[in-house]
Amino acid sequence: MLLPLSQLPASLLPALAALHQATMPTLLSDLGDNFVLRYYQLAQKDPTVIAICALETSQPSPQSPIAYALGSPDPAALNAQLRQPLTWFALQLLRLAFSRPGVVLQLARSVLTASEANSLKPGQIELTYIGVAPEARGQGLGKTILAAFVESARAAGYTSVALSVETDNPAALALYTRFGFTITQTFREGRYHRHRMQFDL
Numbered sequence: 024m025l026l027p028l029s030q031l032p033a034s035l036l037p038a039l040a041a042l043h044q045a046t047m048p049t050l051l052s053d054l055g056d057n058f059v060l061r062y063y064q065l066a067q068k069d070p071t072v073i074a075i076c077a078l079e080t081s082q083p084s085p086q087s088p089i090a091y092a093l094g095s096p097d098p099a100a101l102n103a104q105l106r107q108p109l110t111w112f113a114l115q116l117l118r119l120a121f122s123r124p125g126v127v128l129q130l131a132r133s134v135l136t137a138s139e140a141n142s143l144k145p146g147q148i149e150l151t152y153i154g155v156a157p158e159a160r161g162q163g164l165g166k167t168i169l170a171a172f173v174e175s176a177r178a179a180g181y182t183s184v185a186l187s188v189e190t191d192n193p194a195a196l197a198l199y200t201r202f203g204f205t206i207t208q209t210f211r212e213g214r215y216h217r218h219r220m221q222f223d224l
């Protein structure tokens with residue numbers, strides 16, 4: 024069953040955050056449970072965010088999230104909301120500085136090495152995150168949730184969807200190219216090699 028993030032019961036947000044962490048090895052996941060959960064809480068309330076979840080409807084785990092796609096016309100502004108309230112953010116960083124100092128360095132590096140290639144043109148929305156639970160892959164769910172995201176973006180009046188994907192992620196590259204995304208640029212961001220891809224609506 025597919026439903027917009029805005030309609031996902033708050034009780035399922037921790038499971039969605041856990042799915043994100045299990046499927047998306049990015050800086051947000053490295054920042055830990057508290058940040059990922061807060062990100063989804065903020066995204067759920069942000070009217071500019073387009074996000075779709077797929078829920079498992081069969082036993083033994085009814086209603087657990089098994090896939091998601093989330094995008095924004097301004098991903099940096101959504102990330103910036105994580106810095107509020109400032110006391111919460113400072114406490115989280117302090118905790119990380121002691122438990123995982125490398126992640127704090129990674130956070131600083133990501134700000135310094137952010138590439139221009141990621142900037143959005145007028146009318147574009149970024150597909151920021153998409154993931155399918157490992158046990159549900161290879162059955163068309165990635166394609167289904169991507170199509171739902173694209174349709175929501177079209178309905179909201181966007182003219183294209185843009186995304187960045189690491190060049191060594193064959194599953195994601197297959198999903199995007201078979202769907203019709205094309206590579207517009209290949210670039211380096213810190214230690215990552217990425218393609219910028221676009222799908223015109």
Ligand SMILES: CC(C)(COP(=O)(O)OP(=O)(O)OC[C@H]1O[C@@H](n2cnc3c(N)ncnc32)[C@H](O)[C@@H]1OP(=O)(O)O)[C@@H](O)C(=O)NCCC(=O)NCCS
Pocket residue numbers: 046047153154155156159160161162163164165166167187188189192193194195197198201
């Ligand atoms: C990328 C991902 C979402 C694909 O989900 P999925 O449900 O397995 O994808 P689908 O079953 O819908 O497959 C879509 C297409 O990609 C192809 N594909 C999927 N995985 C593939 C793989 N590992 N190698 C080659 N092709 C693959 C499928 O054959 C299918 O092609 P078709 O339309 O010609 O049949 C999933 O692998 C995932 O969650 N990966 C981890 C998170 C991630 O990397 N996200 C993207 C970050 S940019």
